[in-house]
Amino acid sequence: MRLGLHALGIGTGAESAVIHAVAIAAEQSGFATLWAGEHVVMVDDAASHYPYADDGKIAVPADADWIDPMIGLSFAAAATTTIGIATGVLLLPEHNPVIVAKQAASLDKLSGGRFSLGIGIGWSREEFDAIGVPFERRAARTADYVAAMRAIWCDDIASYAGEFANFENIRVNPKPRERAIPILCGGNTDAALRRVAQWGDGWYGFNLRDVDDVAAKVATLHRLCREAGRDPADVRVAVALRQPDPADKGRLAELGVGELVLVASPPDDPAQAGDWVAELATDWQ
Template identity: 80%
Template sequence: MRLGLHALGIGAGAEPEVIRAVAVAAERHGFATLWAGEHVVMVDKSDSEYPYSDDGKIAVPADADWIDPMIGLAFAASATTTIGLCTGVLLLPEHNPVIVAKQAASLDKISGGRFSLGIGIGWSREEFDALGVPFERRAARTADYVAAMRTIWRDDIASYAGEFVDFDAIRVNPKPRRRRIPVLCGGNSDAALRRVARWADGWYGFNLDPDDVAARVSMLREMCGHAGRDPGELRLAVALRDSRPSDVGRLAELGVDELVLAASPPQDPAAVADWVADLAADWQ
């Protein structure tokens, strides 16, 4: 079972010295990946329901620092040499896919092929409105964007014609190390799992209980069967609501590849090394 750490990008995790200290310590103590999420826009009062809490509200204050995950992970990449880097998640339909393809390939190149792109379709209508992007049909937009980006990563001269993106005979360099970047799709709903089964390279389940993970993995396998895909080819990563070391064995039996610990680092960079060491001692 691989162990990831989702601790970068928000609040103290947006401070450069904390990012560097977390990245260095996590790599030293054997964590497999570093994760950073995204919101471009937050609002003080939202009518949109946050799908990962019981009360429908996100716990992050609206005025918290929330660093761009591509920039934060690039900064972490410069301080490390082996640990994987993953967005968890980047809200793809809010962005231009040609630009994201270039950013992702650039991060993959400078990190030596360590980057995976975790994406979501978004849940905040207010955020989409502020960015001038239609909230409706964002799932279809996301699938179209992923197909377009994979074309850019693969082909020296890329052409693509879809419903939401269209380009002809363009060059977008650099290319990723393997001409492909793993795309993990976040979300716990049936619709999210259907996207994973149809076109993603993996799944990132967030804020789940172990029983929820079991039910979701079972559903995902069933959907893979309908889609004609081998579920064993998918990378399964989950962040639990209340993680305990005793959960690792059950997750492994379910076929989960990676348990991601979602935690907030200390404000003081000098305290980060011990914080990471304690996490590692508890889980490894």
């Protein structure tokens, strides 16, 4: 089972020198993937329920630096040569899909095919309101955008006619290295897992309570994949636990988890980042 690191883009992980140091150390220490998440907008007193905490509140302070993940990951990619990079997650319905398709293909090209696009439908109505995108039907908008982006990546001259995305005979270059970028769906609900089964390349389960929680979610995902006519083994599974324990590795691997993602904040001193990453890796070897 691979080990990922979700440590870039927020707070101390939003500093260029720290991104550079963490990325290099993670590659040298054998991490498989560097992950970075997204929020365009934060508010001080959100009424929206954060779905990844029991109290419904996001732990990140509203005034924390939060780097755009595409830009932050480009810094990480430039500092490395082999480690994967992934958004975990980009809130796709808040963006123009043609622009995201170009940004993602550009990052994939410049990184040598190392990019995976983790996406989510979003949970903060305040964020959608600030951007001017309807909060309602954001799941349908996301599915439409994914289909539109795949048309752009696959076809030299692309056309797409959907409910939320429409274009005809356009060229968007560069193309991804493999004419496709893996799309991983975030979210831990049955509806999110159904999106994975229906059109996703993988699932990024975030802040899951424990291994039993992972087991229940994976069982649901496998059932939904079979109902959709897909082999569950073809779906990439990455998970992050609230309190991961190295003793859990064996059972997670048996469940079909391909990557365990450690979520942590790096030190603010870049000179300490290498030892910090190496210690994390040693704990999980």
